[in-house]
Amino acid sequence: MVVVVISLFLSFFANAGISSLEIYYKLGLKGHVNYNEFADAYIAYRADPKSDIMSVVDNTKPETENRLFIIDMKNQKVLYGMNLPRKKSDSSLELYHKLDLKDKLNYRVFAKAYDSFKSHSKIDILTVIDYTKPSSEKRLFVLDMKIHKLVFNTWVAHGTNSGGKFAENFSNVKSSRQTSLGVFITAETYYGKNGYSLKLDGKTPGVNDKARERYIVIHGADYASKPFLDKYGVLGTSWGCPALPVDLAKNVINTIKGGSVIYAHG
Numbered sequence: 309m310v311v312v313v314i315s316l317f318l319s320f321f322a323n324a325g326i327s328s329l330e331i332y333y334k335l336g337l338k339g340h341v342n343y344n345e346f347a348d349a350y351i352a353y354r355a356d357p358k359s360d361i362m363s364v365v366d367n368t369k370p371e372t373e374n375r376l377f378i379i380d381m382k383n384q385k386v387l388y389g390m391n392l393p394r395k396k397s398d399s400s401l402e403l404y405h406k407l408d409l410k411d412k413l414n415y416r417v418f419a420k421a422y423d424s425f426k427s428h429s430k431i432d433i434l435t436v437i438d439y440t441k442p443s444s445e446k447r448l449f450v451l452d453m454k455i456h457k458l459v460f461n462t463w464v465a466h467g468t469n470s471g472g473k474f475a476e477n478f479s480n481v482k483s484s485r486q487t488s489l490g491v492f493i494t495a496e497t498y499y500g501k502n503g504y505s506l507k508l509d510g511k512t513p514g515v516n517d518k519a520r521e522r523y524i525v526i527h528g529a530d531y532a533s534k535p536f537l538d539k540y541g542v543l544g545t546s547w548g549c550p551a552l553p554v555d556l557a558k559n560v561i562n563t564i565k566g567g568s569v570i571y572a573h574g
């Protein structure tokens with residue numbers, strides 16, 4: 309009787325009905341394998357289950373740790389985990405061309421942003437803001453570095469005391485109402501006086517590390533939208549925040565929140 313019950317359960321487990329999250333916990337993978345990496349592998353396994361063995365590569369972990377896991381899906385057992393050297397990463401120039409950024413974003417700016425991405429990012433999204441461009445141009449780029457796709461390219465406003473059409477002055481000082489440059493890491497979202505907003509942590513010492521103290525966040529604003537630009541020829545200005553078009557702000561924030569890199573160049 310026990311054998312029959314177990315067999316029925318394993319058949320159910322292997323063929324349908326149990327979500328990837330349930331399986332993840334049943335296998336005891338929490339703390340060992342990133343859930344998103346497991347879920348991606350499980351989707352691929354379910355699409356073409358040639359055997360009861362599934363492999364998962366956790367690319368969020370350093371190669372000094374176990375990143376390759378071999379799993380017996382029928383018997384709900386992790387057979388072993390092992391170190392796996394990373395593939396040689398693409399050069400910044402190769403990625404620049406794969407992302408089709410020529411004539412959109414200066415290569416040297418992208419290369420600096422990519423260096424920051426490699427050092428700081430927790431997720432495969434990189435945002436680049438090129439403040440050497442006028443506010444009338446689309447100077448914010450959101451890049452999916454995993455699938456090599458330009459997800460968003462839009463306008464972004466700079467601080468009132470940074471300049472008019474061009475941002476020329478930058479600061480890390482509270483109440484300066486100037487934009488900050490450098491590397492930021494996106495953090496948590498909240499609803500404030502400017503609606504749905506995203507907090508940022510500055511990671512460049514002396515350049516933007518007072519971002520939290522200065523309330524430098526990403527939010528939507530009418531003065532960063534196309535109707536304003538069409539009327540005045542330039543965007544309006546913020547109190548130092550990188551403000552986005554209202555109609556895009558929520559989608560951009562939801563794409564980049566939770567640990568991605570923003571590189572602000574000027």
